[in-house]
Amino acid sequence: MNFIASHPAVFGIGAYWLFSALVGGMPPPSASSSASYLWAYNSLHILAGNLNAAIAAKYPQIEPPPQKNAPPD
DSSP, X not given: OOHHHHOHHXXXXXXXXXXXXXXXXXXXXXXXXXXXXXXXXXXXXXXXTOHHHHHHHHOTTSOOOOOTTOOXX
């Protein structure tokens, strides 16, 4: 029996993990980035569930919340 046919959720989770990893590897937009790259960056990060990256790119003046268990500066 084919593993993927008998466990389609495993394939879906693996595909989503790969998509999220590829989107997470995108370089953040710079001041000279085109509007289309900024749109693609924000849209793909929202789809991948990386909301912190999408919000930080749209509103760079907002400081990210402190990480839990992060060492103090």
